[in-house]
Amino acid sequence: MRFPLLPRALLLPALLSLALLGVRVQQRFAGEPFTDGPDGPGVPDGPAVPGGPGVLGGPGVSGGPRGPGGPDVPGAIRAAAFQWQASSSSSSVNGTAKPPPTRHPLQPPYPYPYRFLLNEPHKCRERAPFLVLLVATEPADTAGRSAIRQTWGNESSVPGVSVLRLFLTGVHPVFGGPLRRVLEEESALHCDILQQDFLDTYHNLTLKTLMGMEWVSRHCPDAAYVVKADRDVFLNLPYLVRRLLQPQLPPKRDFMTGYIYRDTGPLRSKAYKWYVPRQVYPNDTYPPYCGGPAYVLSGDLAVKVYAVAQTLPLLNMEDSFVGVCLHALGLSVTSSPWGAFNMHRLPYDKCRFSKLVMVHHYQPEEVLTLWPHFQGANVTCPR
Numbered sequence: 447m448r449f450p451l452l453p454r455a456l457l458l459p460a461l462l463s464l465a466l467l468g469v470r471v472q473q474r475f476a477g478e479p480f481t482d483g484p485d486g487p488g489v490p491d492g493p494a495v496p497g498g499p500g501v502l503g504g505p506g507v508s509g510g511p512r513g514p515g516g517p518d519v520p521g522a523i524r525a526a527a528f529q530w531q532a533s534s535s536s537s538s539v540n541g542t543a544k545p546p547p548t549r550h551p552l553q554p555p556y557p558y559p560y561r562f563l564l565n566e567p568h569k570c571r572e573r574a575p576f577l578v579l580l581v582a583t584e585p586a587d588t589a590g591r592s593a594i595r596q597t598w599g600n601e602s603s604v605p606g607v608s609v610l611r612l613f614l615t616g617v618h619p620v621f622g623g624p625l626r627r628v629l630e631e632e633s634a635l636h637c638d639i640l641q642q643d644f645l646d647t648y649h650n651l652t653l654k655t656l657m658g659m660e661w662v663s664r665h666c667p668d669a670a671y672v673v674k675a676d677r678d679v680f681l682n683l684p685y686l687v688r689r690l691l692q693p694q695l696p697p698k699r700d701f702m703t704g705y706i707y708r709d710t711g712p713l714r715s716k717a718y719k720w721y722v723p724r725q726v727y728p729n730d731t732y733p734p735y736c737g738g739p740a741y742v743l744s745g746d747l748a749v750k751v752y753a754v755a756q757t758l759p760l761l762n763m764e765d766s767f768v769g770v771c772l773h774a775l776g777l778s779v780t781s782s783p784w785g786a787f788n789m790h791r792l793p794y795d796k797c798r799f800s801k802l803v804m805v806h807h808y809q810p811e812e813v814l815t816l817w818p819h820f821q822g823a824n825v826t827c828p829r
């Protein structure tokens with residue numbers, strides 16, 4: 447056996463307790479930039495921020511924290527907040543200095559040459575898959591990935607259609623070091639993990655999505671479709687493929703669909719998990735976009751989104767940001783059939799679930815218990 451059982455057996459229980467602790471530590475650190483960062487003295491708010499998104503920092507102004515302290519140092523987050531404050535106050539002390547490239551702590555540093563720590567560069571060498579399924583997970587979520595592989599993430603779930611599944615992860619903000627060994631082992635076993643060296647935090651989810659788009663652009667640009675999904679969904683790939691994407695037809699181009707949000711705007715109160723400060727996104731409305739739990743893009747559009755993202759200031763809401771990318775490309779989203787993508791949880795019902803694409807708020811562990819019934823022949827549904 448290539449993968450010795452002993453170290454794994456010892457590592458996993460230890461890591462589980464570490465990871466639980468880590469969640470709490472991570473939340474504490476992540477809270478800091480909001481409490482004393484954004485609205486500190488000398489920070490322009492509201493009308494003081496001129497113009498559209500373009501002024502927030504063009505391609506060259508990525509001004510992220512560049513200090514020492516690798517991605518797995520928890521202090522990196524505090525350092526980022528400190529550097530940001532330090533640079534904004536120094537500009538007011540000394541009025542003649544040119545404004546420093548300020549970056550709000552909620553704005554993911556970009557463009558930035560994030561490196562792949564785990565990669566699968568050769569997966570599309572032999573074949574261009576019909577669908578690349580990118581699933582955002584946290585590094586410590588071994589159990590979630592395992593459940594997803596056995597259920598909706600199964601690459602063989604649509605007979606005759608080539609599906610390629612990859613999990614997207616960053617670096618755990620506290621336990622990046624110890625988790626590396628576990629992830630490497632999981633990656634060697636399943637060959638389905640991508641990891642880049644950014645901190646895996648809620649406000650960095652945009653970096654995770656862009657990592658997936660970067661992988662498609664570099665290593666699989668001929669894929670017909672790309673799906674980005676979160677871990678907490680019930681996803682029905684056969685229905686998506688057969689009913690929406692229809693492999694017998696030529697692949698659509700410049701195509702994106704999902705649950706579409708129109709005429710929504712950023713939440714400006716810090717009390718919200720989805721808080722977006724004006725410095726990060728000045729406009730009051732978002733272009734139409736597809737909700738993050740699961741959306742589909744044509745492969746060509748995934749490549750274009752990655753390219754245009756290199757020229758835009760990032761937003762901490764990954765789904766709205768993809769909408770901003772489409773807007774910058776002069777494109778928009780396509781409506782999906784009514785009820786196909788469900789942002790609210792629906793009670794499980796085999797016949798109903800077999801005629802929709804996605805239901806949000808299903809944890810992988812729960813899907814694992816439902817799956818035999820969903821796949822089974824016990825219930826016959828009216829056609």
Ligand SMILES: *[C@@H]1O[C@H](CO)[C@@H](O)[C@H](O)[C@H]1NC(C)=O
Pocket residue numbers: 540542543
């Ligand atoms: C700004 O202040 C710093 C520190 O006091 C000083 O070294 C620097 O020369 C000043 N820059 C300008 C442009 O006055």
Ligand SMILES: *[C@@H]1O[C@H](CO)[C@@H](O)[C@H](O)[C@H]1NC(C)=O
Pocket residue numbers: 595596597600601602603
């Ligand atoms: C994926 O589905 C195929 C076909 O139904 C099945 O044979 C296989 O065991 C499944 N794989 C996993 C990891 O569950």
Ligand SMILES: *[C@@H]1O[C@H](CO)[C@@H](O)[C@H](O)[C@H]1NC(C)=O
Pocket residue numbers: 510511517522523526551552554555643644645647649650
């Ligand atoms: C996002 O990741 C970058 C790169 O690792 C890091 O410097 C930054 O602090 C992270 N931002 C948040 C809000 O966690």
Ligand SMILES: *[C@@H]1O[C@H](CO)[C@@H](O)[C@H](O)[C@H]1NC(C)=O
Pocket residue numbers: 498499729731732733770773
């Ligand atoms: C933001 O608003 C400006 C001014 O109305 C507009 O030109 C620009 O297209 C908007 N950007 C987005 C992403 O909606």
Ligand SMILES: *[C@@H]1O[C@H](CO)[C@@H](O)[C@H](O)[C@H]1NC(C)=O
Pocket residue numbers: 818819822824
């Ligand atoms: C199918 O039905 C039989 C008989 O009611 C039951 O024993 C079995 O557990 C069911 N299988 C599934 C997958 O629900």
